[in-house]
Amino acid sequence: MKEIIITNNESGQRMDRFLKKYLNKANSAFIYKMIRKKNIKLNNSKVEPEVVLEKEDVVQIYLSDDTIDKFREKKSLLQTAIHFxxxxxxxxxxxxxxxxxxxxxxxxxxxxxxxxxxxxxxxxxxxxxxxxxxxxxxxxxxxxxxxxxxxxxxxxxxxxxxxxxxDRNIKKYYETKVHGIVLKDLELEDYMIKDDYKNIVEIVKEEIESAKKIITYVHPIKREGKFTWLEIELETGRAHQIRAHLASIGHPVVGDKKYGKRDNEKYQILHAYKILLNGFEEELSYLNGKEIISHIDERYVL
Known part of the structure; x- marks a missing residue:
């Protein structure tokens, strides 16, 4: 017999859904049969499949260890170096x-x-x-x-x-170096169409079928010769948004081979450097207002 004490991670889900994850090699018919025959109980009592589990509930599985192991596929993690x-x-x-x-x-x-x-x-x-x-x-x-x-x-x-x-309560900011001179703050509001086959996006001015609205805030930090360092804040966060949006106004990211110009930079200079956390409740409310920063000079290449 196996006893499982429900933690925060398991609470809030139905009994049958929990069992389908725990006994992940067993089919649904077997799981429902075990519940019906009282081979699986909750807090030592008969349980219905739709009962929602709560923290500190105890699930009892009246099966042999060998049977439980047979119905559990323990997925091994890909062994790899830690690069982050x-x-x-x-x-x-x-x-x-x-x-x-x-x-x-x-x-x-x-x-x-x-x-x-x-x-x-x-x-x-x-x-x-x-x-x-x-x-x-x-x-x-x-x-x-x-x-x-x-x-x-x-x-x-x-x-x-x-x-x-x-809910857009988490704000994300980027640092990037672009071609050309940007002299003032910009609020870019356009639409984006993605070609999934080519993995490329197109910026359009009008809302058309399949186009998604994008909003990008641009703040110049400093000029460096014929280039400008920018801080970017995203109102929307879509794939390739920053690179495509900046390229559409004539300021492609330095090193961007897909949307940019030919230059000597081997890697695109675009770095998500700051996150501002908000919108958390109860036991996670301590995270509200927390600012986490890692500047572009701390980036590295795999």
């Missing part, structure tokens, strides 16, 4: 500096990703005791954009970070 640098960490959240050349999510072009590295780092550091939850990366950067990425260590933090991003 930790900028901020507490018991709920991890903010890292992603290098140029590392994909945020796994893709077909690379065997390593920030998601895999974060999971491996936290698994080794925290000895993660969650039965069904894995740490999650909450925001995304292009492979060749460096900078700050937020990872959540538990389910409640994932929910609150994702909501704060949706």
């Amino acid at each position: 640098k930790v900028v901020y960490e507490d018991e709920n959240i991890l903010v890292v500096n992603k290098p140029v050349g590392l994909s945020t999510q796994p893709d077909l072009t690379s065997k390593k990703s920030l998601v895999d590295e974060v999971k491996m780092y936290l698994d080794a550091k925290e000895k993660n005791i969650s039965f069904t939850f894995k740490p999650a990366v909450c925001n995304r950067l292009d492979k060749n954009t460096s900078g700050l990425v937020i990872a959540a260590k538990n389910y409640e933090t994932v929910k609150q970070v994702n909501k704060a991003i949706r």
Whole structure:
């Protein structure tokens, strides 16, 4: 017999959904049969599949250890070096500096990703005791954009970070070097169309079918010869938004091979350097107003 004490990471989900994650090789018919035959109980009592689990509930599984192991696929993490640098960490959240050349999510072009590295780092550091939850990366950067990425260590933090991003309570700022001279603050408001096949976007002035609105705030920091250093704030956060939007007004990012000009820079100079956190509630309210910074001179290349 196996007893499982429900933690914050497992609470708030239905019994049957929890069991489908825990006994991830068992089919639904087997799980419902075990519940019906009282081989699976909650707090030593008969339970219905739709009951929502609460913290400190105890799930009892009256099966042999061999049977439980047979229905559990324990996924091993991809073993890889850790390439990111930790900028901020507490018991709920991890903010890292992603290098140029590392994909945020796994893709077909690379065997390593920030998601895999974060999971491996936290698994080794925290000895993660969650039965069904894995740490999650909450925001995304292009492979060749460096900078700050937020990872959540538990389910409640994932929910609150994702909501704060949706509600635009988390502000993201970038540092970049562009071709040409920018003399004043700009508020760019246009529409973007993405060609998924070519993995490229087009900026248009009018709203047309499949176009998505984008808003980019531009603040000049300093002039460097024929170039300008800018701080960028995103109102919307879409793939390639900064690079395509700046290129559309004649100021492409230095080193950008897709939307830019020919130059001697090997890597695009674009770095997510600051995150301002807000929109958190209850036990995560301590994060409100927290500013996390890692300037472009702290970026590095994989």
